[in-house]
Amino acid sequence: MKRLIAFLLITICLTVSIAAQSSNQTKVSGSVKDPADAAVAGARIFLLNTKTRMEETTVSGADGSFAFESVVPGDYEIRVSAEGFAVQNQAVQVTSVGVNNLEIALGIGEKRVTVTAEVGQAEQTENVPQAVSVIGTNEILQRTTSVIAQIGEEEVGLNVQRTSPTLGAIVVRGLTGKNVVNYVDGVRYTNGAQRGGINTFFNLNDPSNFQTVEVLRGPNGAQYGSDSLGGTVNLLTKSPVFGDTPKFGGEIIPSFSTADRSFGSSVLLSYGTNKFGGYANIFGRRINTLRTADGIDSHSAITRFLGLPSDILYDRSPNTEFTQYGGSLRLNYAP
Incomplete structure (x- = not known):
């Protein structure tokens, strides 16, 4: 009986919490324009919560307009990318009344960068005194x-x-x-x-x-x-991306280096909807023995201080090889 009562209390608390969060949600809308003040259609807009690292995405319409519904007030970073334009980042503070008529001008060959100079808060780099x-x-x-x-x-x-x-x-x-x-x-x-x-x-x-x-x-x-x-x-x-429609994504990044004949790869798979976003990333690499020029290790003490070749003590660079592998899983849910 006690377990049942505890379960009911937890369920009620979670329901009230979700309802309260939903009631505090607001809207962020605006438009994307080019240097000539013309609308940019098909631009991809990302809205990142700098505290929770939850990210939503949408695409600008034919008139350059965009909108994010059900946004919780807080500090956000908006990133806009479009073909032929430089990526534009902008810090935005969303209040309980929302943000409307936000205009983002895309430049050619210029880029604005935001940083989290304070934990959970985004700022333009030109506003950071450090x-x-x-x-x-x-x-x-x-x-x-x-x-x-x-x-x-x-x-x-x-x-x-x-x-x-x-x-x-x-x-x-x-x-x-x-x-x-x-x-x-x-x-x-x-x-x-x-x-x-x-x-x-x-x-x-x-x-x-x-x-x-x-x-x-x-x-x-x-x-x-x-x-x-x-x-x-x-x-x-990396942040899981929410979207207007369900969308799968993925990337494979192989690597190879001739200096130590190292090789490896990482594989990332992602999925996002308007309520859920997540990704899984696995990686692995093998770093082999470093091949120094002419077989001489210039960092060796006898080479640096005595001018003697390092190969009188050892061949190449021993114990410079290692293997690294791992993975990460991240899931975000927005009620």
Whole structure:
């Protein structure tokens, strides 16, 4: 009898919660235009809740108009893409009265970027007083040939430190370890380094799981804690997409490198409706022994300090091979 009463109470609470959430929903609408103020039809609009990471999508009509129904008030990021135009991002705050007549102008060859400078809140980069590096999906896939720490390559103020084939982290303005704090979707990610050393578990994150990486360069202790002396790294995962109609999606990303004859692949399958969105991602890679030029390891101590060839001690680069595999599953439901 007690179990039945408890079950009924839980059911009533959930029903009231869903009903309250539904009553607070509002609408976001607007139009997409080109630089000549003409309507852009067929543009794809994504509405991302920066707190829950739930994303909806729709397509602009013949007059360039679009609308999202049943939107919960909060901070959102709108991303608009259309063939022949640059991707446009815009931060939007949705109140209880909704957002109407929102005009988004697509430019040619220009791109506006938003960042989550505060956890769960999107802002335009020009409004953020701190230096920020935003690394997109394409850059993530191109740079990470073996570990995710390589996303820091080619970025101003960032370097990559690797103490072994699998251990490594991003160096922000010369600091790493306990002086750089890591987040995944705004949730603190342990680095296992209460010293000045390397971030132990950072490379357990697979690059194929992430859509964007944001790095705030410089201290921000009030927002992220005292261990953000060097900076803050925020890894943002891919979000399941909601749509007006049920839609399946998928991608296969193979990889191969000649330097170590490494190979691997990731496979992502997604499905979304107007109430449900989800995806499953599996990945695996094999990194083989690094093949140095002429068989000489320039990082070897006897080569660096004594000028002797490293092959008098060992052949090639031993113990630089490893295998990594895993997966992720994400499901979102909107009542």
